[in-house]
Amino acid sequence: MDSTPPRRPPRRRWHWLLLVVPFVWCIAATPLVNRVGLVFGAWPFLLVWATAGVVVGTGCLAAVYLIDRRNGDLDRT
Amino acid sequence: MALAIALVITLGAALGGGLLAARGVRMNVAEWSVGGRRFGTVLFWFLLVGETFTTFALLGASQGVFSGGAPGFYVLGTVVLFAAVGYWITPRIWEAGKRHNLLTMGDYFTLRFASPWLGRIMALFGIVALLLYTRVQLTGLGLILGSLFGFDVSPTIYMISGAMLVAVFVLVGGIRSAAFVAVVKDVLLVIALLVVALGGAQAAGVGSVVEVFAGVAAKYPAAATLPGIGGSTSTNLWWWMSFLALTPATFAMPHQFQVAFSAKDVPTIRRNQIIQPLYSLFYVAIIYIAYAAMLVLPRLSNQDANQSLLIFVHQHFPPAVIGLLAGAGILVATVPTAVLIVAATGLFARNVLGGAVRHWGESMLVVRLGVVVFTVLAVLLSISRSEQLVTIMTSMYSAIGQLAPAVVLSLTWRRVTAAAMTAGIVAGGLIVAVPVLGHLALAPFPLGTVVGIPALVINLFVVLAVVPFSKPPAAEAVRVGMPDAAPSRTTADLDMSVRAPVIPPG
Numbered sequence: 113m114d115s116t117p118p119r120r121p122p123r124r125r126w127h128w129l130l131l132v133v134p135f136v137w138c139i140a141a142t143p144l145v146n147r148v149g150l151v152f153g154a155w156p157f158l159l160v161w162a163t164a165g166v167v168v169g170t171g172c173l174a175a176v177y178l179i180d181r182r183n184g185d186l187d188r189t
Numbered sequence: 190m191a192l193a194i195a196l197v198i199t200l201g202a203a204l205g206g207g208l209l210a211a212r213g214v215r216m217n218v219a220e221w222s223v224g225g226r227r228f229g230t231v232l233f234w235f236l237l238v239g240e241t242f243t244t245f246a247l248l249g250a251s252q253g254v255f256s257g258g259a260p261g262f263y264v265l266g267t268v269v270l271f272a273a274v275g276y277w278i279t280p281r282i283w284e285a286g287k288r289h290n291l292l293t294m295g296d297y298f299t300l301r302f303a304s305p306w307l308g309r310i311m312a313l314f315g316i317v318a319l320l321l322y323t324r325v326q327l328t329g330l331g332l333i334l335g336s337l338f339g340f341d342v343s344p345t346i347y348m349i350s351g352a353m354l355v356a357v358f359v360l361v362g363g364i365r366s367a368a369f370v371a372v373v374k375d376v377l378l379v380i381a382l383l384v385v386a387l388g389g390a391q392a393a394g395v396g397s398v399v400e401v402f403a404g405v406a407a408k409y410p411a412a413a414t415l416p417g418i419g420g421s422t423s424t425n426l427w428w429w430m431s432f433l434a435l436t437p438a439t440f441a442m443p444h445q446f447q448v449a450f451s452a453k454d455v456p457t458i459r460r461n462q463i464i465q466p467l468y469s470l471f472y473v474a475i476i477y478i479a480y481a482a483m484l485v486l487p488r489l490s491n492q493d494a495n496q497s498l499l500i501f502v503h504q505h506f507p508p509a510v511i512g513l514l515a516g517a518g519i520l521v522a523t524v525p526t527a528v529l530i531v532a533a534t535g536l537f538a539r540n541v542l543g544g545a546v547r548h549w550g551e552s553m554l555v556v557r558l559g560v561v562v563f564t565v566l567a568v569l570l571s572i573s574r575s576e577q578l579v580t581i582m583t584s585m586y587s588a589i590g591q592l593a594p595a596v597v598l599s600l601t602w603r604r605v606t607a608a609a610m611t612a613g614i615v616a617g618g619l620i621v622a623v624p625v626l627g628h629l630a631l632a633p634f635p636l637g638t639v640v641g642i643p644a645l646v647i648n649l650f651v652v653l654a655v656v657p658f659s660k661p662p663a664a665e666a667v668r669v670g671m672p673d674a675a676p677s678r679t680t681a682d683l684d685m686s687v688r689a690p691v692i693p694p695g
Contacts, residue, residue: 129279130275131273131274132453133273134266134269134270134271134272134273135273135434136213136269136339137272138266138268138269138433139266139270139429139430139433139434140430141301142415142430143375143426144417145258146414146426147414149414150406151627153399153402153406154399154402154405154406154573155402156258156259156260156262156402156404156406156412156413156414157413158259158413158414158415159259159265159476162262162263162265162266163265163470163473164524165265165266165269165278166265166268166269166466166469167470169269169270169272169273169466170269170463170466170467172273173269173272173276173462173463173466174271174463177276177459177460177462179270179464180459182454185456185457186294186459187454187455187458188455189280189281189283189284189455189672
């Protein structure tokens with residue numbers, strides 16, 4: 113039963129680097145973000161930034177998902 | 190009035206969900222503990238959300254903002270970071286489960302290292318962590334109902350009734366019940382929070398959302414940035430960064446395996462990693478409500494600040510809203526507790542007992558007894574004494590985080606061994622659990638760093654140091670975690686299901 117054809121090396125998933133974006137946004141960027149304080153009057157910039165982080169992070173996940181789907185890689189673990 | 194609404198909501202959801210879940214399904218252990226691996230996007234989503242948004246959302250999350258302002262904003266980062274890691278790791282755990290009929294985290298480690306003793310140690314450690322987590326939920330339930338209703342009854346009554354409710358619907362339908370009840374829970378929670386948020390400005394005595402923020406900015410200028418109001422090193426930048434860096438480590442909680450196994454396929458899991466973080470935007474509503482509460486409530490001790498959101502609602506909203514939130518609150522505590530009990534019972538039946546007498550791991554009778562025992566244990570643990578929720582959560586995050594390297598390495602490094610991982614977990618666990626060692630390990634790190642970080646570093650070093658001296662696992666064991674690790678499959682594929690004794694139904 114060992115007649116499986118020699119496997120091609122699987123395609124590199126460089127777009128998975130997008131998954132690092134949430135870490136940079138929510139963690140690494142904080143020292144800079146924390147310097148700002150309030151924006152537009154009374155809005156804490158850290159809150160605005162963290163909320164935007166959820167949206168941006170979701171966008172990154174969605175992009176990775178869509179690219180994986182296009183490549184037929186959605187089931188690949 | 191409030192009590193009546195809450196009761197109708199809870200009992201309706203629990204009974205309806207429990208019965209619906211069990212309808213037309215023949216219960217066996219696989220059905221009970223991972224829903225027969227058939228959950229599609231919707232049910233899987235609710236189950237995951239049910240696990241992510243626990244009593245912590247109503248208590249700890251608002252406490253962080255109410256007490257300190259900016260430090261509490263960290264909650265917004267947790268889910269998206271978890272999802273970014275989960276996109277890669279959850280499908281791999283799921284795949285191992287699918288191929289080898291795994292039902293628990295203990296099953297996974299048993300097969301991956303061909304080592305029942307490792308499975309048993311993981312199971313015991315996991316059970317302790319789960320019980321601790323269950324205690325957080327039940328304690329939270331006591332606080333939620335205590336401050337919303339304001340009756341002069343002991344929180345113990347609430348905890349016991351909540352635990353009984355959990356036991357009933359878990360006994361009926363296992364993890365499927367939890368998923369079904371979670372549907373009601375999360376819809377209700379969002380409605381309740383939106384209603385409170387809409388009335389928030391008025392209750393705070395100002396005209397609009399903008400005025401709430403302006404009011405807080407004027408009253409507490411320090412609230413906008415870390416380390417927040419009355420800031421200390423425990424809420425500074427380093428705390429923020431190290432704490433968030435640790436959040437993805439919660440995927441090593443045993444019940445995460447349970448939840449992962451329940452999914453129908455990999456795309457279902459991946460779709461969910463996108464939707465999960467979007468749902469976490471509702472933390473914005475909690476943060477906003479906490480801001481409104483800051484304007485009208487006096488400063489509370491950290492202990493009482495856990496209830497700030499609830500006190501605010503109790504004092505400033507009509508009974509109907511209180512009842513709605515209380516109903517949601519009960520479900521917010523009971524759904525996660527249900528999954529935790531399912532996971533703890535599964536670990537106990539399959540990996541602790543099942544290691545000794547194998548068919549016990551497949552017996553519904555053992556499972557049902559396990560549910561009763563763990564529910565009682567959880568209640569006893571909860572009524573023993575009460576601490577501040579966030580503190581418990583943080584120390585647990587750190588302790589359970591010590592399992593994370595084991596999970597990741599088992600999926601990526603074929604040479605890693607059971608002995609090395611155990612040594613690493615013990616080293617890391619000691620640093621987290623023993624304060625003296627923790628202080629020592631933290632010495633080279635900036636003030637504020639969460640102890641889990643140095644513990645992880647040492648954990649990894651210990652693993653690397655022990656690996657060369659321990660025997661590598663067999664190739665077919667490695668393939669449980671790394672299917673591509675060897676060129677072709679052997680005939681002896683590993684499998685966790687029991688073939689020999691068939692237990693008659695009933």
